[in-house]
Amino acid sequence: MTAAPMLEVRRISKSFGRTAVLRDVSVALPAGCITAVIGPNGSGKTTLNKILLGLVRPNHGHVLLNHQQVTGSDTYRARIGYMPQAPRFPEHLAARDVLQLVSSLRPHAPHMTLEQLIDAFDLASFVSRPLGVCSGGQRQRVNAAVALIFEPDVLILDEPTAGLDPVSSASLKDRIIAERAKGRAILITSHVLSELEELADDIVFLLDGTVRYCGSQSALRASTGGLSLERSIGALMQSSSIAIAPDTHRTPLHGTRTDEAHV
Amino acid sequence: MNSDRVADRVLSVPSRETFSPGMIGARPVTPHFTLIAAVLRAQVAEIARNRWVLAYALVLAVLTEALYQLGGSAPRALSGLLNVVLLLVPLVTTVFGVVYWHTSREFTELLLAQPVPRRALWCGLYLGLATPLVAAFALGITLPLVLHRAVTPDVLPLLLSYLLAGSALTLSFAAIAMWIGAAQDDRLKALGLALAVWFITTVVYDGLVIWLATAYSDWPLEKPMLGFMFANPVDLARTGLMLRLDSAALMGYTGAVLSNVLGGPRGLFLSSLGLVFWIVLPAIAAARAFARKDF
Numbered sequence: 032m033t034a035a036p037m038l039e040v041r042r043i044s045k046s047f048g049r050t051a052v053l054r055d056v057s058v059a060l061p062a063g064c065i066t067a068v069i070g071p072n073g074s075g076k077t078t079l080n081k082i083l084l085g086l087v088r089p090n091h092g093h094v095l096l097n098h099q100q101v102t103g104s105d106t107y108r109a110r111i112g113y114m115p116q117a118p119r120f121p122e123h124l125a126a127r128d129v130l131q132l133v134s135s136l137r138p139h140a141p142h143m144t145l146e147q148l149i150d151a152f153d154l155a156s157f158v159s160r161p162l163g164v165c166s167g168g169q170r171q172r173v174n175a176a177v178a179l180i181f182e183p184d185v186l187i188l189d190e191p192t193a194g195l196d197p198v199s200s201a202s203l204k205d206r207i208i209a210e211r212a213k214g215r216a217i218l219i220t221s222h223v224l225s226e227l228e229e230l231a232d233d234i235v236f237l238l239d240g241t242v243r244y245c246g247s248q249s250a251l252r253a254s255t256g257g258l259s260l261e262r263s264i265g266a267l268m269q270s271s272s273i274a275i276a277p278d279t280h281r282t283p284l285h286g287t288r289t290d291e292a293h294v
Numbered sequence: 295m296n297s298d299r300v301a302d303r304v305l306s307v308p309s310r311e312t313f314s315p316g317m318i319g320a321r322p323v324t325p326h327f328t329l330i331a332a333v334l335r336a337q338v339a340e341i342a343r344n345r346w347v348l349a350y351a352l353v354l355a356v357l358t359e360a361l362y363q364l365g366g367s368a369p370r371a372l373s374g375l376l377n378v379v380l381l382l383v384p385l386v387t388t389v390f391g392v393v394y395w396h397t398s399r400e401f402t403e404l405l406l407a408q409p410v411p412r413r414a415l416w417c418g419l420y421l422g423l424a425t426p427l428v429a430a431f432a433l434g435i436t437l438p439l440v441l442h443r444a445v446t447p448d449v450l451p452l453l454l455s456y457l458l459a460g461s462a463l464t465l466s467f468a469a470i471a472m473w474i475g476a477a478q479d480d481r482l483k484a485l486g487l488a489l490a491v492w493f494i495t496t497v498v499y500d501g502l503v504i505w506l507a508t509a510y511s512d513w514p515l516e517k518p519m520l521g522f523m524f525a526n527p528v529d530l531a532r533t534g535l536m537l538r539l540d541s542a543a544l545m546g547y548t549g550a551v552l553s554n555v556l557g558g559p560r561g562l563f564l565s566s567l568g569l570v571f572w573i574v575l576p577a578i579a580a581a582r583a584f585a586r587k588d589f
Contacts (some may be wrong), residue, residue, distance in 0.1 A: 047588070084407045086589040109409035119400040121340040128336060135332035136408040177404070 037061050037216055038083060038111070038185045043092035045078055052078045053089075053240045060185060060216040065207065067227040067248075068220045069264055070237035076220045079237070080187055083218070084113055096185075109138050112183035116190040118174045122163025126154055126173045129162065133177050141180040152176040153199065167194035175203055179210070186210060186217045192226060204230060228260040236267055243267060326414040333405065333415060337422020341394070347430050350386050354378075354434025368444035372452055373539055375435060379456060380532055383463045385492050387427055391471025392488040394423060396481045403589050416472075416584040420577065424468040431460045455538040459531040462569040466527045467492075469576035476583035495528045503529075523565075527572035534565040 039059040045052050053075045060066050068076050081087040083094060085101075085108060094102045101107040120129055130148065134141055141148070149155045152172045157165050162173065171194045178186060191207070192200040207230060211217055221227055227234075234251055236244035244251060244267055248260060255263040341347055361374040395402075405415055435456060439445050445453060470491060478484040503522050507515055523529045 081589065086403060086406050088586075088588060105411050106409050108407060111407070113404065113407035115400060115404055115407075117400075118404060119398075121336070121398065121401055123340050123343040124336060128339065132332055132336045133404075133408060136329055136405065136410050138409060 037097060038218075039095045039098075040079065040082060040089075041093050041095060043079075043082055043089045043094075045075075045082065045087065045089050051240055053082070056092075056237070056240070056242050058235050058242065058245065060218050061233075062184070062216050063211055063214045064232045065211050065217045065219060065230050066233040066235060067231035068218060068235045068237060069224070069227065071268075074237040075240040076237055077189070080189060080218070080220060083187060084108065084111065106138075109181075110184045112178035112181060112186045114174050114178035114186070114188045114191050117167070117193060118170055120162040120170060120173065123161050125160055126158045126162060126165075126169075126176075129173060130176060130180070134180075137181050139181065142182045143180055148176055148180060153202075168196055168199060171195050172199060175206075179206065184215060186215055188217065188219045190221050191219060192221070192223070224259075224261040224264065231260075234260070236264060238268065326411065326417075329410055329414045330418040330421070333418025334422045334425070337419060338425050341423065341426040342429070344394075344426075346386075346390055347426050350390075350427070351430035351434040354382070354431060355438055358435050359438040362438055362442060362444065368439050368442075368446070368449040369452060369539075371439070371444075372435075372449075372456055375456065376532070376535055376539065379435075379460050379463070379535070380528055381496050383431060383460050384467045384496055384528060387424075387464050387467035388471045388474075388488040388492050389485065390427070391423055391468050392474050392484045393481075395472060395475030396484065399589075406589060412585045413581055416581045420468060420472055420580070423472065424465050427464045427468065428461045431464060432457055435460070452538055455535055458566075459535050459569070462566075462573060463527060463531050465573045466569070466576060469573065469580050473576050473580035473583055476580060476587050495526055499526050499529065524568045524571075527569060530565045530568045530572065534562060534569070537562050537565070 037060055039057075041057050043056045044054055056075070056079065058066070058068075058079065068079060070076050078087055082089050085094070085103070085105065088103070093100050096107045096110065124132075127145070130141075130145070143151065145158075149158055152175060154169075154172060154176065157169050162170055165173075171192075175191065178188065186207075188207070192203055195203060204226070207217060207219075211232075219227065219230060228248070231248050233246065234244060234248050235242060251267075252258060252260065252263050255266045258266065357378055358371055358375060362368065362371040365371050365374060402415075402419065406412065436445070436453065439449075439453065471488060474484050474487050474491070478487055503519070506522075507519070523533060
């Protein structure tokens with residue numbers, strides 16, 4: 032049996048010119064777990080996502096998939112589904128064209144027929160309409176479909192519910208939870224902390240390009256006296272050093288998990 | 295029924311080998327040609343409906359029609375189009391290419407997040423940018439002449455020379471635009487760079503060559519001038535067309551020198567070879583910049 036796939040960055044550093052964006056960052060995405068990456072603007076979340084996807088090359092460190100180094104490779108992305116924030120699709124192409132294009136670029140065919148896809152992502156009303164005249168919510172649904180239809184082992188979701196109406200947002204969150212149940216490793220970045228509180232098992236808190244906390248959400252909240260995730264993160268940012276109680280209920284993340292926060 | 299097969303039918307995706315979980319280093323086989331063709335098809339479908347590309351074709355058609363009406367014949371219309379081709383094609387291609395690069399950057403990132411080698415993706419994007427522009431150029435200058443039934447056998451070689459020169463300039467400046475796009479993330483700076491490249495290659499360069507020729511008129515300058523001509527794709531295109539037109543009145547200085555030194559088939563061959571070089575060189579540079587770029 033194949034070992035559970037897991038995407039990981041190990042001791043990653045990245046600078047753009049003189050600006051160090053990530054410094055010695057190690058994060059692992061275990062299978063069957065939703066990991067939320069949280070941090071203020073400029074903390075390095077987007078760069079971390081892009082390094083995981085191979086869009087940005089790290090100055091130091093490695094990207095590993097299932098413990099095999101994949102830095103600089105392109106084929107490993109066949110096992111990743113990516114949902115970028117607020118996608119700008121070509122305005123004259125229809126959702127159908129985009130799905131067909133992405134299908135052509137993947138080594139295996141989608142796991143649904145177009146009809147199933149239309150039903151699953153509620154695309155029926157606009158699947159043949161140019162995306163330039165579709166609403167932001169409709170484009171976001173196409174975005175979700177692109178990420179999910181190939182049943183990838185790893186999902187990287189950047190602000191997945193941005194622009195969605197409450198019904199579509201709830202539906203997408205249900206789908207993300209279902210994907211976790213299938214054993215996918217899922218990374219989410221979002222500014223909506225209530226959403227992450229609902230979804231995330233693990234939290235990675237980035238500040239100034241370094242990991243200030245990497246551990247379970249429950250341990251983080253317990254350490255701040257059972258506060259909400261938002262208040263716990265606020266406490267993390269304010270505090271110079273918070274000792275997080277070890278989370279004995281979960282298996283530590285591969286290699287880099289800290290059950291103590293380093294602030 | 296196997297859902298993959300149904301999906302293949304419905305989405306018109308050719309069946310492919312299933313990805314093996316252990317397979318990381320080797321591509322599980324989507325041939326580069328298939329990847330390039332898929333990106334090219336989507337790019338062409340998008341850009342061919344772009345209103346600026348349609349306007350470009352329309353402007354060229356209107357100019358060709360107007361020059362045909364004024365000159366009364368296809369060769370005269372094409373002679374009048376010489377500087378339009380030499381100025382407009384690089385300008386539209388470079389500016390549109392840079393603007394389109396930045397407009398479509400987020401979608402490019404989505405494509406880069408798929409298991410696609412960057413060089414294959416670049417080829418699809420480049421050909422997808424250049425093909426509709428070449429088609430717009432070809433349609434713009436050909437359609438009015440065809441409608442007037444002016445494309446006779448004696449006009450055809452001249453028309454083909456225009457089509458080849460315009461296509462070569464489009465391919466060259468599309469590669470330059472993608473090079474600029476990959477090198478400069480700031481949209482305004484990239485646009486400024488595109489305009490600077492256009493202005494230097496179409497206007498400044500000939501002025502510089504004329505100044506050199508005047509300043510060093512006592513020296514034998516034919517060979518250095520040949521070098522200067524090959525250093526600019528616009529001059530090469532001008533020379534190629536000029537040799538076809540045999541029209542000294544429309545020559546730049548560099549074209550005049552090349553005409554004297556390399557008149558005839560040899561000059562035509564060498565200027566064509568130079569244009570191929572000016573397509574390949576920026577294409578290689580742009581593909582390398584794209585492959586190494588942090589998105």
